[in-house]
Amino acid sequence: MHKDKVFLITGGTGSFGKTVARFLLQNGCREVRVFSRDETKQDQMRTDFDDDRVKYYIGDVRDYQGINSALLAVDYVFHAAALKQVPSCEFFPMQAVLTNITGSDNVIRASIANGVKKVVCLSTDKAVYPINAMGMTKAMMEKVAQSYARNLSDEQTVISCVRYGNVMCSRGSVIPRFIEQIKESKPVTITESSMTRFLMALSESVDLVDHAFNHAAQGDIFIKKAPACTVEDLAQALINLFRSDVDTKIIGIRHGEKIYETLASKEELVTAEDLGSYYRIRMDTRDLNYEKYFSEGNESEISFDDYHSHNTERLTVKQVEKVLLSLPEVRSELAVWEQRRS
Numbered sequence: 001m002h003k004d005k006v007f008l009i010t011g012g013t014g015s016f017g018k019t020v021a022r023f024l025l026q027n028g029c030r031e032v033r034v035f036s037r038d039e040t041k042q043d044q045m046r047t048d049f050d051d052d053r054v055k056y057y058i059g060d061v062r063d064y065q066g067i068n069s070a071l072l073a074v075d076y077v078f079h080a081a082a083l084k085q086v087p088s089c090e091f092f093p094m095q096a097v098l099t100n101i102t103g104s105d106n107v108i109r110a111s112i113a114n115g116v117k118k119v120v121c122l123s124t125d126k127a128v129y130p131i132n133a134m135g136m137t138k139a140m141m142e143k144v145a146q147s148y149a150r151n152l153s154d155e156q157t158v159i160s161c162v163r164y165g166n167v168m169c170s171r172g173s174v175i176p177r178f179i180e181q182i183k184e185s186k187p188v189t190i191t192e193s194s195m196t197r198f199l200m201a202l203s204e205s206v207d208l209v210d211h212a213f214n215h216a217a218q219g220d221i222f223i224k225k226a227p228a229c230t231v232e233d234l235a236q237a238l239i240n241l242f243r244s245d246v247d248t249k250i251i252g253i254r255h256g257e258k259i260y261e262t263l264a265s266k267e268e269l270v271t272a273e274d275l276g277s278y279y280r281i282r283m284d285t286r287d288l289n290y291e292k293y294f295s296e297g298n299e300s301e302i303s304f305d306d307y308h309s310h311n312t313e314r315l316t317v318k319q320v321e322k323v324l325l326s327l328p329e330v331r332s333e334l335a336v337w338e339q340r341r342s
Contacts, residue, residue, distance in 0.1 A: 011081030061103030132256025149219035160216035219283025
């Protein structure tokens with residue numbers, strides 16, 4: 001699928017975008033277009049990649065004409081551009097609306113207009129039972145994507161979404177912050193010790209996106225199953241790996257933060273397809289004439305629970321250490337740390 005194809009990544013200078021771009025280049029794509037609004041990050045990425053197959057487009061998904069121009073002759077789109085920080089979206093919710101909802105609508109409309117083969121939109125656990133502005137706008141993004149998908153055949157632009165929680169070592173995530181605190185001999189700040197999070201590596205997030213590109217039908221939402229741990233155990237695992245004696249400090253839950261990540265609701269799982277490593281959540285294809293679909297309920301719904309980080313496989317501190325050592329970012333930080341200590 002990748003060979004000799006043209007891909008566009010919105011928000012392509014982010015952790016996800018850069019990892020996806022490297023994967024596509026390694027798999028023989030003809031061109032990767034990076035569409036984002038930060039020229040400094042683009043310039044840094046241009047230096048880091050040093051690959052003529054990567055083309056850089058300055059623009060904002062809020063501007064339809066900008067994204068429409070960048071999509072000329074593009075085969076596939078990965079839409080990762082978003083306002084992602086929960087606290088900032090809480091204080092500036094209309095900015096989240098403009099980027100996460102209106103911007104996504106622009107990307108999807110322009111992709112259809114340009115005859116793009118497939119669009120995969122990046123969503124989040126926070127879109128399930130959303131309690132914050134970031135999650136609410138991402139939930140609406142999913143609805144917008146499915147509203148277009150509902151009116152397209154599989155021979156036209158196929159629009160799908162992927163959902164995952166925090167990705168380990170991505171920009172702004174907790175692991176780099178914990179490592180920085182340990183290296184500075186400061187207490188590791190934990191919001192709530194019982195809080196759980198899925199543990200997914202950047203490489204696994206790329207696997208999920210690639211799976212969607214290869215297998216999605218109109219309106220699908222894909223989820224990759226993953227283990228989880230408490231934030232306290234994650235902090236302790238890092239303290240152990242760095243052979244540090246710093247303490248942990250409880251600072252309380254931030255604005256709009258959840259105790260655990262939910263990737264699929266029980267209502268979705270009733271009709272979801274279990275693919276082993278993935279869940280496929282199908283689009284609701286009913287129309288507005290509900291009388292045709294009247295039923296007295298589904299007894300199987302009673303036996304379902306949500307899929308979240310409290311009820312998935314829970315890792316011990318030792319198991320978390322093993323997962324962390326599999327990450328090149330953590331191994332690199334440890335190597336530098338050991339050099340300093342010696």
